[in-house]
Amino acid sequence: MFYREAGQFKTSYEADGQILPIRQDRIALFVTLAVALLALPLISSPYMLSAILIPFLIFALAALGLNILTGYAGQLSLGTAAFMAVGAFASYNFVARIPGIPVLLAFVLGGLCAAMVGIAFGLPSLRIRGFYLAASTLATQFFVVWCLTKIPWLTGHSSSGVITAQKMEILGYAFDTPERKYVLVLGVVAFMALLAKNMLRSNVGRSWMAVRDMDVAAEVIGFRLMRTKLLAFAVSSFYCGVAGALYAFAYLGTVEPEAYNLDLSFRILFMIIIGGVGSILGSFLGAAFIVLLPVFLNILAHGLALPTSVASNLELMTFGALIIFFLIVEPHGLARLWQIGKEKLRLWPFPH
Amino acid sequence: MKKALKTLALSVALIGSFASAQAQVTEQFVALPSYRVGPYAAGGSGFYGGIIDYFNLVNANGGINGVKVSWEECETEYNPSRGVECYERLKTKNGGATMVEPLSTGIAYGILDRIPQDKVPMTTLGYGRSDAANGKVFPYVFPLISDYWSQAAAMIKYLGDKDGGVAKLKGKKIVHLYHDSAFGKEPLPVLEALAAQHGFELIKIPVAPPGSEQQSQWLQIRQAKPDHVILWGWGVMNSVAIKTAQRNGFPREKILGVWWAGSEEDTVPSGDAAKGYTAMSFNTPGNYPVLDEIRKKIYTGGKGNLADQSRIGSVYHMRGVTAGILFVEAMRTAQEKFGKGKPVSGEQLRWGLENLNIDEARQKAIGALNMFPPVKTSCDDHEGSGAVKVQQWDGKKWNAITPNWIVGDKALVRKLVEESSNKYAAEKKITPACMK
Numbered sequence: 001m002f003y004r005e006a007g008q009f010k011t012s013y014e015a016d017g018q019i020l021p022i023r024q025d026r027i028a029l030f031v032t033l034a035v036a037l038l039a040l041p042l043i044s045s046p047y048m049l050s051a052i053l054i055p056f057l058i059f060a061l062a063a064l065g066l067n068i069l070t071g072y073a074g075q076l077s078l079g080t081a082a083f084m085a086v087g088a089f090a091s092y093n094f095v096a097r098i099p100g101i102p103v104l105l106a107f108v109l110g111g112l113c114a115a116m117v118g119i120a121f122g123l124p125s126l127r128i129r130g131f132y133l134a135a136s137t138l139a140t141q142f143f144v145v146w147c148l149t150k151i152p153w154l155t156g157h158s159s160s161g162v163i164t165a166q167k168m169e170i171l172g173y174a175f176d177t178p179e180r181k182y183v184l185v186l187g188v189v190a191f192m193a194l195l196a197k198n199m200l201r202s203n204v205g206r207s208w209m210a211v212r213d214m215d216v217a218a219e220v221i222g223f224r225l226m227r228t229k230l231l232a233f234a235v236s237s238f239y240c241g242v243a244g245a246l247y248a249f250a251y252l253g254t255v256e257p258e259a260y261n262l263d264l265s266f267r268i269l270f271m272i273i274i275g276g277v278g279s280i281l282g283s284f285l286g287a288a289f290i291v292l293l294p295v296f297l298n299i300l301a302h303g304l305a306l307p308t309s310v311a312s313n314l315e316l317m318t319f320g321a322l323i324i325f326f327l328i329v330e331p332h333g334l335a336r337l338w339q340i341g342k343e344k345l346r347l348w349p350f351p352h
Numbered sequence: 353m354k355k356a357l358k359t360l361a362l363s364v365a366l367i368g369s370f371a372s373a374q375a376q377v378t379e380q381f382v383a384l385p386s387y388r389v390g391p392y393a394a395g396g397s398g399f400y401g402g403i404i405d406y407f408n409l410v411n412a413n414g415g416i417n418g419v420k421v422s423w424e425e426c427e428t429e430y431n432p433s434r435g436v437e438c439y440e441r442l443k444t445k446n447g448g449a450t451m452v453e454p455l456s457t458g459i460a461y462g463i464l465d466r467i468p469q470d471k472v473p474m475t476t477l478g479y480g481r482s483d484a485a486n487g488k489v490f491p492y493v494f495p496l497i498s499d500y501w502s503q504a505a506a507m508i509k510y511l512g513d514k515d516g517g518v519a520k521l522k523g524k525k526i527v528h529l530y531h532d533s534a535f536g537k538e539p540l541p542v543l544e545a546l547a548a549q550h551g552f553e554l555i556k557i558p559v560a561p562p563g564s565e566q567q568s569q570w571l572q573i574r575q576a577k578p579d580h581v582i583l584w585g586w587g588v589m590n591s592v593a594i595k596t597a598q599r600n601g602f603p604r605e606k607i608l609g610v611w612w613a614g615s616e617e618d619t620v621p622s623g624d625a626a627k628g629y630t631a632m633s634f635n636t637p638g639n640y641p642v643l644d645e646i647r648k649k650i651y652t653g654g655k656g657n658l659a660d661q662s663r664i665g666s667v668y669h670m671r672g673v674t675a676g677i678l679f680v681e682a683m684r685t686a687q688e689k690f691g692k693g694k695p696v697s698g699e700q701l702r703w704g705l706e707n708l709n710i711d712e713a714r715q716k717a718i719g720a721l722n723m724f725p726p727v728k729t730s731c732d733d734h735e736g737s738g739a740v741k742v743q744q745w746d747g748k749k750w751n752a753i754t755p756n757w758i759v760g761d762k763a764l765v766r767k768l769v770e771e772s773s774n775k776y777a778a779e780k781k782i783t784p785a786c787m788k
Contacts, residue, residue, distance in 0.1 A: 051440030055433060096779075149532055159541045159772065160481075160534040162461055164779060252432060253465040256458060256534040258561070259432050295437060298427060309388040309397065309659075312427035316389065 041179040050178035060287035063271040065239025071278030073232035074212025079140030085260035086114040087241025088248035114241025115234040122233030148257035162256040165249040276335025285334040379422035380695045383442035383449035390429040394617040401657040402672015417692040435459030473702040483772035485735040488784035502738035504539035505760025522551040530584035532558035563589025583609040590618035598625035615667035627747040637750040641719030731786035
């Protein structure tokens with residue numbers, strides 16, 4: 001960005017407390033949102049929308065949820081996919097069992113169910129931290145999937161445990177084409193990202209960061225540890241739950257519990273590690289990296305007419321190498337790279 | 353966030369430029385979202401290798417009335433999310449895919465709602481939703497030859513015959529040792545109904561995926577002293593089961609595997625332990641003229657798809673060749689109705705798949721007599737056969753031990769198919785009807 005905030009003075013507390021204090025940033029955000037909302041659905045092919053952009057946005061939301069918990073509140077978790085599963089299966093049940101329920105309300109209720117599960121499995125965080133907590137959140141992962149395969153009521157008594165997500169309708173308007181699904185997902189994700197941005201600047205966010213940086217000190221200065229940590233688990237699980245519901249309703253359509261396996265949890269963890277721990281932008285960058293890069297490599301390998309078996313192994317190798325490279329060059333993720341670039345440009349051409 | 357979207361817009365432009373290249377439609381294009389890496393690579397490479405070998409053979413022989421078959425693979429790693437992406441990518445290539453075969457229950461479920469909209473028929477040979485056999489509710493899904501429910505019914509029939517008639521099953525114990533996932537639970541409605549009907553005790557023992565540890569399950573089996581064990585496994589679970597059975601002194605002859613537990617990849621790693629083990633199959637193991645032709649015309653020219661030539665005619669490869677034959681016959685059938693010598697559209701190919709009739713004479717002409725059961729599909733019956741065989745591992749290769757094709761309780765399976773598919777239709781607000 002070849003612009004500086006020099007000359008933009010803040011004269012009131014309101015001006016100082018804006019989400020984006022620099023005018024150019026604000027304009028750029030509105031322009032990108034407008035492009036994403038108005039132009040992309042028109043110019044993108046259905047493939048681009050339904051196979052690239054929708055999963056990218058959904059994974060970004062899930063990564064954002066994990067980032068709230070891990071990046072901002074400092075609680076490691078490996079149960080992301082389980083919270084997504086709770087959100088998805090709960091939303092499915094709300095739609096199936098309460099006739100005429102608005103689908104967005106079902107998503108919110110699904111998210112709340114995930115939040116409750118999150119609180120229950122967040123309880124160990126009061127006593128243990130770090131890798132030990134990560135290991136204990138693994139229990140969520142296995143417990144939730146186990147529940148979904150064992151309790152037929154949760155999956156609507158389907159013989160194989162697979163649910164079929166219902167049609168999405170809001171006020172009689174069906175979201176059934178790739179364009180419409182994309183707009184719905186974009187709306188939900190943009191709203192929740194904005195919400196997260198605001199939450200993190202508020203008291204709540206500050207208390208999370210205080211706990212992350214040193215929980216004993218945070219307790220001494222008056223933050224209530226239990227409330228803060230459990231709130232982080234609740235909010236994070238809510239985000240993951242909504243992402244899971246979108247994954248089932250707007251992307252896959254039909255899911256079996258196995259779709260939300262440990263592998264998915266790891267992928268979302270990689271997203272925030274690569275994108276940037278403790279950064280909203282990082283969640284999006286990380287999701288883009290993990291979702292888009294394999295597809296891009298795959299298409300590239302195909303363009304070079306490599307045999308499929310070679311291509312897919314090459315893809316894994318390149319992907320792994322790039323991850324290692326990025327983490328060596330910038331262990332704080334892509335978001336930090338961006339920040340450094342911005343700071344350098346701010347001082348350019350005089351580096352002092 | 354805006355920066356993220358900007359990055360995104362860039363990538364979009366890049367990928368878009370790759371995807372937009374489209375070719376003239378002169379070939380019959382098939383989408384193959386395959387997997388050749390990851391935990392299930394052995395199955396994927398054999399199956400897709402078989403399909404591609406047969407397509408290559410058809411093309412080498414001049415195509416279907418002059419129309420060549422073309423295809424494109426896309427690596428899914430058996431991951432539903434990747435599979436959906438692959439399907440979306442392939443479906444618009446080369447003027448549009450006219451058929452898709454994902455060989456994964458998860459991916460099949462992921463694209464189930466998309467295929468009727470896109471008018472791309474999907475085949476699910478021996479997996480997926482069993483109730484998709486009802487073409488009135490699932491016009492675009494074809495669980496050809498046999499689905500899980502028919503197989504489960506056939507298994508019970510075979511076990512009954514082995515004991516001297518299904519009536520003899522009364523009071524016996526049958527263990528269903530299954531992969532604890534949608535795949536493993538799929539046959540339960542049929543097994544439970546048959547248990548109630550014939551009076552045998554069904555003991556359900558789940559194995560947590562991937563199934564590399566089964567000590568406690570086999571201890572439980574040994575205590576229960578069952579008359580038969582149905583091994584409904586997948587991947588690494590199968591060889592672990594066979595080896596653990598040996599360690600616990602359970603006779604392998606009493607174990608009957610599902611067809612995904614009946615390949616060389618399952619028995620060879622188990623070594624001696626697998627000797628005498630039986631499993632289901634919808635192929636008759638052995639050699640066929642069509643395989644010889646593939647060896648001669650494709651592999652000597654170096655165009656074969658399998659890296660290891662000894663895998664030609666192995667269970668997965670033969671299953672792939674069978675799939676290839678069914679696809680090509682469907683294309684031929686569709687061409688006979690909609691005009692020979694030009695590729696048919698997805699909708700037309702759907703008709704071809706729904707009106708398949710591969711009898712023994714046709715099989716003989718292809719050079720695959722008895723390789724798979726005769727298939728005759730209709731709107732009501734997208735499965736087309738439901739017949740299976742039982743094969744036994746002799747330590748070196750599979751041998752068919754039932755000379756005839758076995759068909760289980762068809763009426764019962766049909767009843768369950770109707771119930772389940774109508775429930776789906778009600779959920780999705782589909783009015784069941786035959787398509788023209």
